Amino acid sequence: MALSGHLVTGASFAAFQGMHWVQQPPTPRSAAQDRWKWNICVSLVTGAGPLLGLSLYPQMAADPIRGHPPWALVLVAVSVGYFLADGTDMLNQTLGEAWSLLCHHLVVMSCLSTAILSGCYVGFSLVSLLLELNSACLHLRKLLLLSLQAPSLAVSVASWSTLATRALFHLVPLGWISLWLIQHYQVPPPLVVLGGTGMVTVGTISIILGVHILVSDVLWSWPRSPVSAQETRYPRTYCDGEPVIRDDSTLSLKD
Numbered sequence: 001m002a003l004s005g006h007l008v009t010g011a012s013f014a015a016f017q018g019m020h021w022v023q024q025p026p027t028p029r030s031a032a033q034d035r036w037k038w039n040i041c042v043s044l045v046t047g048a049g050p051l052l053g054l055s056l057y058p059q060m061a062a063d064p065i066r067g068h069p070p071w072a073l074v075l076v077a078v079s080v081g082y083f084l085a086d087g088t089d090m091l092n093q094t095l096g097e098a099w100s101l102l103c104h105h106l107v108v109m110s111c112l113s114t115a116i117l118s119g120c121y122v123g124f125s126l127v128s129l130l131l132e133l134n135s136a137c138l139h140l141r142k143l144l145l146l147s148l149q150a151p152s153l154a155v156s157v158a159s160w161s162t163l164a165t166r167a168l169f170h171l172v173p174l175g176w177i178s179l180w181l182i183q184h185y186q187v188p189p190p191l192v193v194l195g196g197t198g199m200v201t202v203g204t205i206s207i208i209l210g211v212h213i214l215v216s217d218v219l220w221s222w223p224r225s226p227v228s229a230q231e232t233r234y235p236r237t238y239c240d241g242e243p244v245i246r247d248d249s250t251l252s253l254k255d
Contacts (some may be wrong), residue, residue: 005077011177012081016042017088039086039139046079047132048170054126064123065186076125079132080112103207109200114191121187124195130173131202134165137138141213159217163210170206173200 019038054060055074059067085103108128115125141158178199181192 004120005073008074008077008119009081009084012078013084015083016082037143040136040143042082043132043139045133046075046082048168049075049137050126050129051133054130060123060126064127064180065120068122068126072122072126072147073119074114076112076122076129079125079129080109080116080184083109100205100209104202107201111195111198115195118167121191124177127173127177128140130169131206134162134169136208137162137165138209141217160212163218166206166210166213170203174203208253 022197046087052071057069057072057159060072061233081117085110087102090102090105115121137158141155141162144152177195181187181195187195
């Protein structure tokens, strides 16, 4: 089983990396838009797959260590291949632009790889992959911020959906895993430390990003005192806490 998991991970990495190389849009703006469109599709697959799997095979939640069918491990391996390919693609960016996502991908790959190497803990992996459902909303919000030239109802709906799914598919799964580990003593201490480190890292990034979205998309949009002429001419919004400044000809995104 471990060998097949490695083969699926390698094939998944090669496939996603090949798709990254094939996609070469002519302009940086179209490149950014295509990247987030692609991320939306992948996040829906890697997030909806575990949700469907846990619904059809609830034994994985009852026994998250060994109670899983073979296809569940394949889904985890495909997800690890995607994170590995996406992390490799991020290395082409400057560290200041991608460090938080690189940290996220590193800890996620470290935790999910435990399931591939051991053939166990697949239930934990699928529960943690539910976080990708929130990533789909997050990527949609980024795509709308890139595409639209003014605040819109679509951006507002995407922002609120991101906040709602962040609470539901981030805090609830992480809380469930933490509670299970506290109530049961079937996981070796080194793996508990690894999983705890991963949950703390992902949880911290999640809270920081959620606060950025709440401030920039909700609180910042409330009625405010008159702004400077420069901000009036160049409306500002924020994408994950980073400014997106729009004018008639260019769009600058720090991502």
